[in-house]
Amino acid sequence: MKKPKKKSDVVENVMTVRNVDVFYGSNHAVKDVSLDIRKNQITALIGPSGCGKSTLLRCLNRMNDNIEICKITGEVKYDGQDIYDKNVDVVALRARIGMVFQKPNPFPKSIYDNVAYGPRIHRLAENKQQLDDIVENSLKKAGLFAEVADRLADPGTGLSGGQQQRLCIARAIAVEPEVILMDEPCSALDPIATAVIEELMEDMRLNYSIVIVTHSMQQAARISQRTAFFHMGELVEQGATSKIFTLPKDERTKSYITGRIG
């Protein structure tokens, strides 16, 4: 007997990448990549260093716009809209698709101001009370509020590495994005801080779609529902994480996950 499909089971793509090529000058960094980002799932991008994971991730909210030598062809759609359409406002786009970077990079401002900055520039709060609420909720969602509740006025740069990274996550959450892009968010953190953030991501999945670049296959296996394996700019294989790690189709994927290349 077939189970009726629940709504959450319906495969829904929040972003689609079609035939994207990226060049840095003459360096062909990403080659003809097509990828689906599922709603409310964690998509992991894995692969050896320099294979174009970060580059592709940055294409998803046009962070590469600021790099002059970077040329992008192909199509990236968010919610059915081509994000590289010339009528698209990147500011609005990045408010919908937030980003967390490899190295925690809080602003040299107070913890409060770090989180409040996004809502302020996007005018998400009408008054101080609303802003306070947004800051508190974002910090709670990032699992940081309990630790910093009594020192919101302290500098964000004074926190530990793991706390700083969660502050950056809170900062990204505060602008209410739909997709959160994370570029090796745990690579600068110790295992305990990493575990805290992995747990956090599992909770965040309910409200957001997450794309995470990671060099750790274990991490990809632990947290993601879908995995895409890159090699030398090519997307070699993508699919359900369980499949990729147990039954890789491509020889290169097999070599990588068994530790022979990378």
Add this chain to the structure above:
Amino acid sequence: MTERSLTDMAGLAARHRAEKRFRWYGIIAITISLGFLAVMVVSIGSRGIGAFSQTRIALSIHFDEAIVDPLGKRNTAELSRSNTNALIRASLNELFGQVQLPSERRALYALVSIGGAYELQAALEKRPNLVGQTKTMWLTASDDVDIFVKKGINPALDPALRRLKPNQISWLESLQQQGQLQRKFNTSFFTNGDSREPEMAGFLGALVGSALSLLVCFAISFPIGVLSAVYLQEYAKKGRLSRIIEVNINNLAAVPSIVFGLLGLFIFINILHLPRSTPLVGGLVLALMTLPTIIIASRAALRAVPPSIREAAIGLGASKTQTTFHHVVPLAMPGMLTGTIIGMAQALGETAPLLMIGMVAFVVDIPTGILETATSLPVQIFLWADSPERAFVERTAAAIMVLLSFLVVMNLAAVLLRRRLERRW
């Protein structure tokens, strides 16, 4: 000795020697440069210290109503113009009754500076009730008397060539015995503008002129410099044009300042007809000169802002301008301000461009606005150093001390400001 000794290694002794030697080189280099500085400070200080005191002569002055206020109106404006010279002469005549010959009398009167009369006028203006009274007043002595008191007479010099005649010296000696000739703190040096008479010349006019010019210079060059740097560093496309601009700015920073003076003369005075010899034009010319320094320093400060901060802001959806002005510029501000103050300190010491736009004028009044004729400290030093009177020598050195103090204050301000801005986090 074991194979892997931790205390002995091939070349260890030589390396230690090399390190020690290098430390010594450093210490010697620093000692030499500090030595030069000390020699400069001591030589200027010992030469200029005299200017902070001034010889004064105590005279019993009768403020004769018939002379200073014949109409008895006690009008301060008229009292400030009254013939106080006559009072001084009367007092001197009384003191040295034996002097009768007109030429001798002139020599006697010459002991007191013409500033003495102004001092009495000022006293009358402040206290009109002095009229009719007799009071002992300490009046500024002439520069020759001042030097006689400070340095004594040079016995090697032919008496005929001395500035003071023998009878003048004997009068001075009798005054000295009565305790009527004393060195006092030289307030007028701090409160007066320039003067032909060294004993009346002060640096306040030049100081105010310099301060006003710097104010104009800052108001113009800081915003323009910072905005240019922000544009070039953050907005401009990195291409051939921006490289050409960069090279040219670096070249401009090395252009001799007199060229900026000529440019200023041509643009501000010949074309725009701004009033010459004013702090406005001076400040504009100094701003031209300071701009390249500020732009270069500001660009370096902007470059030093970590790219991760820009990415963080852009990733949150901040626009280019928001990113720049909310995050990058505030972080670069300490560096920009330091560069600006260094540029301004250079501007403070500039003489040549100010000579070109006529700030070399002889200005007695203390300027009160940027549209009044003024001079500046370095130009004042230049003018005094060029004056024949011996008493200007110590004033020149003292003015250099004032200029150096101004510089120290500015640099200190830069350091403090920088610390304050940086310590926020």
